[in-house]
Amino acid sequence: MKNKIYDIVIIGGGPGGIGCAIESAAHKIGEILLIEKTDNHSNTIRKFYKDNKRVDKDYKGQVITLQGNVDFFDGTKETTLDYFNDLLDNEKIDSIFNTEVEKIIRNQETDLLEVHTSKGLIQTKNAIIAIGKMGKPNKPDYKIPPSIKSQVGFNLDRCSSNEKILVVGGGNSAAEYAYHLADQKNNVTLVYRKVTFTRLNDLNEDILNKYNGEEKLRLRMNTDIESVENEEGKAKVTFTDGYSVIYDRIIYAIGGTTPVDFLKNCAVDYDEDLKPIFDEHQETSAKDVYVAGDIAFASGGSIAIALNHGYNIVNNILRKRGNIFAFTENVLE
Structure with missing residues (x-):
């Protein structure tokens, strides 16, 4: 790799990276390399x-017109992964x-x-x-005692059934974690610091309200966590309303953070919110270095928008080359 010069090196194998790779290949832009950690x-x-999580093309009601060569559609976790595999x-x-x-x-x-990697140096014209x-989830401001860190998670990896679980967050991931855990015969509480949900799609909000009404789980709104302590090997959570409750497990779903050190x-x-600065073509202040996908979103964003980032970036690279075929859509055979 050291002596080879790539036309585009893509760092990250999520939807944004995949969109960039497919658009680059569709326009025969040259040597392309996708790097995933x-x-x-x-x-x-x-x-x-x-498993079986719903994956919407129009995330949170955002109706997006796909501009490039990836014909993404509504599906599930499994069908989405299969589709990206095929691409x-x-x-x-x-x-x-x-x-x-x-x-x-x-x-x-x-x-x-x-591009300096753990496997050596890679040269490229564009990155x-x-x-x-x-991949770097937000963590709470208060301290989590090391003695109970095994009972604290940011996904469902270690969850089973018949546990008393607190899910923290107000987004779609938090909602889906909560009702999935309730379906596994757990005693689930979802705590959210705001009075109402502001980031849920309609389906998830309907399910949460239904489960709350049927007492399959409990919604604890307008409440935040003040501290977490070890109480005989379990997590003792003290809320801002003064109440303390002991849980077997805590699951945080409070979003992710931009990797500023890497930028x-x-x-x-x-900018002051630690988000990368880029122009209308996704190009950053570093010449020929672009951003796509999650890192380019101020908050949550759709897979469809991430795929369109690839279309915009590749067309800008073609435009810089003076390629008259820039803006060509759907050129995959």
Whole structure:
């Protein structure tokens, strides 16, 4: 890889990265490489989505027109992964997995971008940062005692049944965790700091209200957590309303954070909210370095929008080349 020069190196194998890869291949842009730090693409979907989770094209009612060559559609976790598998296999995208990217710097002599990875140096003309935020989930401000960290999670990996569980958060992941755990015969409480839900799709809100009304789970609204302590090996949670409750397990679903240190290492400027700054073509302050997918969203965003990022980025690269075929849609055979 050290002596090879790529036209595009894509960092991150989620929907944004996959969209960039497929658009690059569709427009025959040259040598393309997709780098993923885990052992497969779409790690966030694999790890944080429960089995059979509904995956909507129009996330939270956002009606998105797909601009490029990926004909994404409503489905489930499983059908979405299968579809992305087929796209990557059919286009024979050159990929490397289990590879961490440390930084991107420009070589002033060659004017190429150097992508420094755990497996060596990669040279490229363009780089796309398509890493997610859920891979680095938000954590609470208060301290979690080390002695009970095994009972605290950010997904459903260690959950079973017949436990008393507190789910923290007000988004779709929190809702789905809560009613899925309730279906597994757990005693579930969902706590949310606001009076009403503001980020749920209609289906998840309806299910939560139905389960709450049927006492399958409990909604604890307009309440935050003040502290978590170890009480005889379990999590004692003290709420801001003064009540304390002991739980077998706590699951946090409070979003993800932008990896600011990585942006610094790539010379990408960011704003006061620690979000990368980029133009209408997704290009950052670092020339020929783009952002796509979750990292480019101020809050939650749809897979369809992430896929459109790939279309916009590739067309901008073609535009810079003076390619008259920029803006061509649906060129995959």
